[in-house]
Amino acid sequence: xxxxxxxxxxxxxxxxxxxxxxxxxxxxxxxxxxxxxxxxxxxxxxxxxxxxxxxxxxxxxxxxxxxxxxxxxxxxxxxxxxxxxxxxxxxxxxxxxxxxxxxxxxxxxxxxxxxxxxxxxxxxxxxxxxxxxxxxxxxxxxxxxxxxxxxxxxxxxxxxxxxxxxxxxxxxxxxxxxxxxxxxxxxxxxxxxxxxxxxxxxxxxxxxxxxxxxxxxxxxxxxxxxxxxxxxxxxxxxxxxxxxxxxxxxxxxxxxxxxxxxxxxxxxxxxxxxxxxxxxxxxxxxxxxxxxxxxxxxxxxxxxxxxxxxxxxxxxxxxxxxxxxxxxxxxxxxxxxxxxxxxxxxxxxxxxxxxxxxxxxxxxxxxxxxxxxxxxxxxxxxxxxxxxxxxxxxxxxxxxxxxxxxxxxxxxxxxxxxxxxxxxxxxxxxxxxxxxxxxxx
Amino acid sequence: xxxxxxxxxxxxxxxxxxxxxxxxxxxxxxxxxxxxxxxxxxxxxxxxxxxxxxxxxxxxxxxxxxxxxxxxxxxxxxxxxxxxxxxxxxxxxxxxxxxxxxxxxxxxxxxxxxxxxxxxxxxxxxxxxxxxxxxxxxxxxxxxxxxxxxxxxxxxxxxxxxxxxxxxxxxx
Numbered sequence: 001x002x003x004x005x006x007x008x009x010x011x012x013x014x015x016x017x018x019x020x021x022x023x024x025x026x027x028x029x030x031x032x033x034x035x036x037x038x039x040x041x042x043x044x045x046x047x048x049x050x051x052x053x054x055x056x057x058x059x060x061x062x063x064x065x066x067x068x069x070x071x072x073x074x075x076x077x078x079x080x081x082x083x084x085x086x087x088x089x090x091x092x093x094x095x096x097x098x099x100x101x102x103x104x105x106x107x108x109x110x111x112x113x114x115x116x117x118x119x120x121x122x123x124x125x126x127x128x129x130x131x132x133x134x135x136x137x138x139x140x141x142x143x144x145x146x147x148x149x150x151x152x153x154x155x156x157x158x159x160x161x162x163x164x165x166x167x168x169x170x171x172x173x174x175x176x177x178x179x180x181x182x183x184x185x186x187x188x189x190x191x192x193x194x195x196x197x198x199x200x201x202x203x204x205x206x207x208x209x210x211x212x213x214x215x216x217x218x219x220x221x222x223x224x225x226x227x228x229x230x231x232x233x234x235x236x237x238x239x240x241x242x243x244x245x246x247x248x249x250x251x252x253x254x255x256x257x258x259x260x261x262x263x264x265x266x267x268x269x270x271x272x273x274x275x276x277x278x279x280x281x282x283x284x285x286x287x288x289x290x291x292x293x294x295x296x297x298x299x300x301x302x303x304x305x306x307x308x309x310x311x312x313x314x315x316x317x318x319x320x321x322x323x324x325x326x327x328x329x330x331x332x333x334x335x336x337x338x339x340x341x342x343x344x345x346x347x348x349x350x351x352x353x354x355x356x357x358x359x360x361x362x363x364x365x366x367x368x369x370x371x372x373x374x375x376x377x378x379x380x381x382x383x384x385x386x387x388x389x390x391x392x393x394x395x396x397x398x399x400x401x402x403x404x405x406x407x408x409x410x411x412x413x414x415x416x417x418x419x420x421x422x423x424x425x426x427x428x429x430x431x432x433x434x435x436x437x438x439x440x441x
Numbered sequence: 442x443x444x445x446x447x448x449x450x451x452x453x454x455x456x457x458x459x460x461x462x463x464x465x466x467x468x469x470x471x472x473x474x475x476x477x478x479x480x481x482x483x484x485x486x487x488x489x490x491x492x493x494x495x496x497x498x499x500x501x502x503x504x505x506x507x508x509x510x511x512x513x514x515x516x517x518x519x520x521x522x523x524x525x526x527x528x529x530x531x532x533x534x535x536x537x538x539x540x541x542x543x544x545x546x547x548x549x550x551x552x553x554x555x556x557x558x559x560x561x562x563x564x565x566x567x568x569x570x571x572x573x574x575x576x577x578x579x580x581x582x583x584x585x586x587x588x589x590x591x592x593x594x595x596x597x598x599x600x601x602x603x604x605x606x607x608x609x610x611x612x613x
Contacts, residue, residue, distance in 0.1 A: 183590040209585060211549060231580040232553060252578055254557060257550040270550065272581070275512065275561045277554035298554040314551065320510075321551055344548040358548050384592070387548050403545070405592040434549070 029107055029128040029135055031075050031164045033396060040077035041163065042104050043070065046084055048111035048122070049091050055120075058145070059113040062122060062152040066109060068196065069156035069170040073397075074422030076163075079105045091123060100129040107135070109159055118144060122151045126159050136162045149198055150441070157440070169392040170195060173438045174399065175213040175222050175239075178202065179411055179431030186431075190224055192239065195392075195437070197413075197427040203242055212388070212434045213237075216260045219438035223258040223267060234258040234269050236284065248287040255280075257300045261308050261328070268292070268302040268311060279313055281328075292330035303347045303355075304328065305372070312336070312346040312355055312372075323357060325372065336374030345388050348372070349395045354418070356389035356398050367400045369418055380420040388433070393440040399426065401433040492532055494607035501528045504604040505563060509597075510547075512558035514566060522563060525605055526570040538606045539563045539579040542586060544597035549583060556581030556603075563603040 031041050045067045048059040070076040086099035091112035100108050111124035123140040127133070139158060141151045150171055157168030178191040178200070190203035190213050203222070204210055211232070213224040222237045229246065234255045237244035247267065249255050258269035267282045277298045282289045293299040297317040304311055305328075312325050318335070321342040326333035337343040341361025348355055352372075359366040359379060365386040370377040385403040392398070396418060403411040411433040413426040426432075488495040497503060502525070505518035514522065529537065541560030543552035560579035568574050589596035 184587050186585070188585075209582075211553075211585070254553070254581060256553050270554065272554060272557040272561075274565075275558045277557060298551060298558070300550040300554055301548075316551075321548075344551055360547070385545065407590040407592075409545075409590070409592060 029131065029163060033075065033164055033166060038075060040075055041106055042077050042079050043107035043109065044079045044081075044084060044100060044103070044105035045070070045109045045111075046081065046086075046088050048113045048124075049088060051091070051112045051114040052116055055113045055115040058115060058120065058148055059111075062113055062148060062155070063109075063111065065149055065152035066111075066124075066156045066159065069153060070159060072196070072424070073160065074417060075160075076107075079103050091125075095127055097127075097129055097132045100127075105129055107159070107163060109155070111155065115145060120145050120148055120151065122148075122155060124155045124158070126162055149194060153194070166396065167394045167440060169394045169397065169437075169440060171441045172393050173215075173219065173441070174390075174413075174426075174435050175203070175215055175438065176413065176428070176435040177210060177213065177433045178428065179433055180206075183407065183409055188433075190222070190237070191432075192222075193428065195426075200429055203237060203239075204244075212257065212436075214259045214436045215438040216264045217262050217439060218264060219441065221260070221264070222436075223260060223269075225256040225258065232256045234267070236267075247282060247284070257302065259303055261304050262306055263308060268304065270300040270302070279311070281330075290330070292326070293333070301345050305348045306350055306352045310348075312348055314344045314346060321360075323355065323374070336370070336372070337377075338374055339377055347389055347391060349391050350393060351395040354395070356391060356418075358387050358389065358400075367398060367416065369398070378420065380416050380418065381414070381423060386414075388435070390435050390437045392437055397422075399435045399437055401435065403433070494535065497525070497528050497532075497605075497607050501525055503606070504602045506598060507559055507601040507603070509544075509601070510555065512555065512562045514562055519566065522566050523570070526567060526572060529567065529572050529576070532607075533576075535607050535609065536576045536578075537567075538608055539567075539577065540586075540604045540606060541579060541581040542600055542602050542604070543584045544600040545584045545587065545592065546597065547584060552583035553581050554583075556583045559601070559603045563605065567605075 045063050048063045050056040050059040067078050071078050083103045086096045088110050106129055108127040108129050114121050121142045125138045126135040128135045141154050143151055153171035156170045160168040172195045173192055175192045178189045179186055181187045187206045188210050189206040190210050191200050193200040208226050208228040211225040213222045225232045226235045232254045234247045235244050254272040255269050258267050267284050270277050271280050276296050279293045279299045279302045280289050280291050295317045299315045302311045302313040309328055310325055311328050314321050315324050321344045322335055323337040323343045323346045324333040324335050341359050343357050343359055345358040346355050354369045356369050359368050364382050366379040367381045367386050367389050368379040383402050384405040387401050389398045389400045397415050399415045401411050402414050410431045413432045413435050416423040483489050486493045488499045502521040505521050539560040541556030543555045564577050564579050587600045589599045
């Protein structure tokens with residue numbers, strides 16, 4: 001963790017050469033992210049130029065991570081390096097557009113890496129090959145050598161943003177539960193990783209069962225549920241210091257399913273008293289609480305709208321789990337889910353326009369999205385057990401956990417576009433569940 | 442269930458008498474029984490000691506099962522709990538923690554709440570039969586601690602449970 005903090009502090013945006021231009025909105029090179037099927041845009045990322053002795057390997061690795069990020073979206077298709085006609089040997093030399101046109105690379109990313117005195121500098125440019133122009137302007141990032149993946153992600157975020165017109169999500173992290181051991185003796189630890197599964201770091205020891213970590217909007221704190229005291233209680237952890245503390249509560253009373261309000265000051269969570277589970281809010285600084293629901297049923301899994309004015313949650317007050325929206329201060333809730341089956345784990349999108357959820361119907365589990373009024377429901381996945389969606393910072397991708405069936409069943413993380421395309425597994429060292437996607441860094 | 446547990450208690454009682462008698466007249470035989478754990482030897486704290494948590498677990502019956510997404514107690518569950526009530530009345534030095542569980546067919550937070558409902562059903566029943574609430578606590582593990590690991594109803598049925606764990610008391 002300390003290493004990460006160091007990385008954070010030293011990975012500074014060193015210089016932005018000129019203001020960023022929203023060229024993508026007017027230029028000819030543009031991917032419109034729509035619900036329809038897209039033909040991935042062909043692009044090329046030749047190895048970055050090593051501008052100092054010993055930077056060769058890093059220059060290649062950074063170019064590969066940029067390509068993995070872009071291709072991984074399903075919106076871009078890399079023209080393989082074997083097909084390249086031109087080589088870029090100097091960052092400043094003119095681009096031979098004809099050579100890149102000939103292999104139908106519509107976009108070209110060129111870059112250079114230098115490494116001196118424990119500091120790495122990465123420069124890059126994005127080219128619209130068919131227009132023969134630069135897309136946006138060159139930028140450079142600097143940081144410590146162990147932050148090289150972050151610099152690569154920052155380059156890829158810029159490329160993505162310039163071509164799609166939307167912000168990226170590659171330089172972001174995911175907090176999740178790392179799982180090991182058989183189903184009936186499963187050990188669970190909190191862990192944090194880059195969005196692509198790299199740089200896994202553990203936040204708890206695994207002695208106590210932990211569940212459902214949730215990032216604050218600034219990515220600096222994590223709420224989670226731990227059995228450290230013998231029963232589930234909400235804890236908060238400072239990511240920078242890996243120090244955690246239990247939130248105030250009544251002895252012997254279970255609290256769980258916490259989530260931060262957008263301002264990071266308030267926490268919503270569930271408390272079980274007798275047979276009844278309700279949603280409460282706590283001011284994290286003072287410990288003052290307020291009860292938001294009071295039905296005799298199970299009310300849980302609350303999630304704020306991005307403006308903090310409303311909360312979506314699940315309740316079985318109608319007999320089965322359904323989704324409801326209420327004012328953030330509590331009060332009357334309106335049901336928004338109306339299809340067959342049970343709806344749970346709602347999460348408001350960062351754009352504010354959609355809600356992702358888990359749906360259980362006819363023996364299958366689905367991850368789905370709907371408008372905040374419940375309309376336009378769309379199921380994105382189906383399996384024996386899909387659960388617990390979390391949104392990418394730009395609201396275009398959803399990560400969730402998928403558990404396989406049977407005695408050898410294990411959980412792993414997957415991501416899928418909100419269009420339902422590009423379902424893929426996120427590689428983690430062990431089993432993984434309960435992902436929570438943090439902000440763009 | 443109820444009949445068999447009464448029979449077992451009766452047999453345990455006989456075994457105690459036999460042991461006492463044997464101890465009086467034949468030391469060698471008693472030593473042998475105790476050493477091998479054969480019938481007739483009651484090792485305090487073992488499953489053959491009716492005052493032991495092990496006896497509660499194995500003979501009285503420490504768990505009740507639930508239907509899918511339900512927390513209501515059926516006749517069989519109530520019979521088991523009646524046995525628990527008797528035991529807890531007799532062994533008033535002990536407290537109990539009731540653990541509620543769910544099968545894997547549900548989402549995590551809901552299953553925590555559902556396990557809480559189940560454990561609370563058991564706790565309310567025990568209290569209604571005269572066990573002081575101060576001796577009881579409950580906790581839910583949701584779907585986190587299955588005892589059977591297959592993904593069929595045969596396993597799910599055993600995982601939808603509330604287990605009464607005897608703990609040393611008295612506490613406050």
